[in-house]
Amino acid sequence: MAATEQEILEGLGKIINEITGIPASEVTPEKSFVDDLDIDSLSMVEIAVAAQDEFGVEIPDDQLKNLKTVKDVLTFIQG
Amino acid sequence: MRIPDIAAGAKVLALGHYQPAHVVTNDDLAKTMDTNDEWIQSRVGIKERRVAKDESVEDMATIAGGKALAASGLSPDDVDLVIVATCTLETQIPNAAAVVAHRLGIKSPGAFDVNAACAGFCYALATASAAVRGGAARNVLVIGAEKLSQWVDWTDRSTAVIFADGAGAAVVGPSETPGIGPVVWGSAGDKSEAIEVKDRDSFLHQEGQTVFRWATTALHPVALEACARAGVDPSELAAFVPHQANLRIVEAIARKLGADKAVVARDIVHAGNTSAASIPLALSRMVERGEVSSGGLALVLGFGAGLTYAGQVIEIP
Numbered sequence: 491m492a493a494t495e496q497e498i499l500e501g502l503g504k505i506i507n508e509i510t511g512i513p514a515s516e517v518t519p520e521k522s523f524v525d526d527l528d529i530d531s532l533s534m535v536e537i538a539v540a541a542q543d544e545f546g547v548e549i550p551d552d553q554l555k556n557l558k559t560v561k562d563v564l565t566f567i568q569g
Numbered sequence: 570m571r572i573p574d575i576a577a578g579a580k581v582l583a584l585g586h587y588q589p590a591h592v593v594t595n596d597d598l599a600k601t602m603d604t605n606d607e608w609i610q611s612r613v614g615i616k617e618r619r620v621a622k623d624e625s626v627e628d629m630a631t632i633a634g635g636k637a638l639a640a641s642g643l644s645p646d647d648v649d650l651v652i653v654a655t656c657t658l659e660t661q662i663p664n665a666a667a668v669v670a671h672r673l674g675i676k677s678p679g680a681f682d683v684n685a686a687c688a689g690f691c692y693a694l695a696t697a698s699a700a701v702r703g704g705a706a707r708n709v710l711v712i713g714a715e716k717l718s719q720w721v722d723w724t725d726r727s728t729a730v731i732f733a734d735g736a737g738a739a740v741v742g743p744s745e746t747p748g749i750g751p752v753v754w755g756s757a758g759d760k761s762e763a764i765e766v767k768d769r770d771s772f773l774h775q776e777g778q779t780v781f782r783w784a785t786t787a788l789h790p791v792a793l794e795a796c797a798r799a800g801v802d803p804s805e806l807a808a809f810v811p812h813q814a815n816l817r818i819v820e821a822i823a824r825k826l827g828a829d830k831a832v833v834a835r836d837i838v839h840a841g842n843t844s845a846a847s848i849p850l851a852l853s854r855m856v857e858r859g860e861v862s863s864g865g866l867a868l869v870l871g872f873g874a875g876l877t878y879a880g881q882v883i884e885i886p
Contacts, residue, residue: 530612532817535782551778 498545498564505540509533519561541567572704579701579741580748581694581886582643582708585636586737586853587629588840589621595730604726614816618733618841620718626658626736627665630714631672633736633849638673641740643708645674648740650706652697653682654689654713654845656874657720669712679706686764687812687873688754689713689845690737691880694869695752697741698881712738713845722772731815732773733841737849739886750799753791754879757783764874784818784872789825791880792870799882803828807865808855808885812872813837813847828868832860844873852885861885 493501503514510533523529529537534557538549547567549557557563594617595606609615621629630653638645653665666680685692690713697709717732741749763779766772792811796803806828811819813836823833836851843850848869855861863885870880 531778532612532781532815535778536785539782539786551776551782554778 493545495564495568498567499560501544502541502560502563505537505544509536509540517560519559519564521560522558523560524558575704576701576743578744578747578749579698580744581883582740582742583637583641583886584737584739584849584853584856585633585638585640586735586850587632587636588619588735588850589624589629591620591622592617593620598726598730602724602726602729604730609730612817613731614819614835614838615730615841616838619735621716621734624716624734626655626714626716627668627672629716629734629736630655630665630669630712630738633714633738634669634710634712635673637738637740638710641742643740643742646676648675648678648708648710650679650697650700650709651675652693652709652711654685654693654711655682655715656684656686656689656844657715657717658682659716659719665714670710673710675710685845685871685873685877685879686875687814687842687844687847688871688875688877688879690848691752691869691871692754692877694739694741694749694883695754695879695881698749698752701741701743708740708742710738710740711849712736713847713849715844715846717773717842717844720766720773725772727777728773728775731842733843735840735843735846735850737846737851737853739849748884750795750801750882752879752881753795753798754877755791756878757787757876760876763876780876781815781818783876784814785821788870788872788878789822791878792822792826792868795868795870795880795882801866801882803868804830805866806831806868806882808832808834808852808861808867809870810834810848810852810855810867811870813840813851814842814872822870826868831868845871856885
């Protein structure tokens, strides 16, 4: 069974916390990675690689640059 | 037909390095482009770098090579092959190796350059080792020398904050016991556009995310394989000297390698990314500072444009 949006959000929060130290509770759908969470482009790659391991969905670099908000990633992972 | 008596092994006899005197700090860069010290340090881990003002690639290679030769105790007459790893010559013809050999008083050696970008030194080292063991050369001077500053757009913060100039060198000679392990090398030409100088009027361009993803996911298996082929467990390594691409890449590979006792080269903090020069430069400086001991094992791992990569275990001279 595919993960629910809430499960993906929690998993993503955990990944972002491990990579950047940002509390998982701050990772909410409306947040922008660059403007709100201050996550740089290389950390985004690390998040994409970890998300691929966790959710089995590859996020290529050319797609990654279009994923501006947490919601964008949730939508992308849910396909 | 016959072949010469061949050496049982080859090893690095001595190291040398050269850095230009001119230091460029992050604050200096912040004056000419939209960046600052915190931005640069958090992304690439560099505090300052050296930039050649008057020195050419050949000048830096000659000084580093001369130091390594002097430290080896050999005379120029003992060297019969010179290999320069570089991808930043000002002109393509002639090669650097013959020029550098002549300046060092090495008479009529075999002389050629290797372009495997930031992996170049490890390719040259493997070639030197094979030449000594195969009887093609007795002693080889291997030099990595780069002047990235002349190929970088100094208004482009995605590259100008990273790249720098310098040179490092090693003398490779025969040995009763192996001192240079089997090389693990390869390439990923499908990503050739990730780091490129498109034409002779262009500056170096890098797809930072593509390179970062590749470096942090594809290279630790190469590092582990280089150890395995040499019969060395990562826990036995005294040093890990990867190409100084970006401190975050260095640390990511080091974490996955799990060489708990190894001193990890972090030369990039003060030297920047000097492509093919970064490994011999970092290792030579670590030896000079007494951070590693003679006889210890170091894993060297080069990777860069091509994309290319190469790694091997060596005994520290």
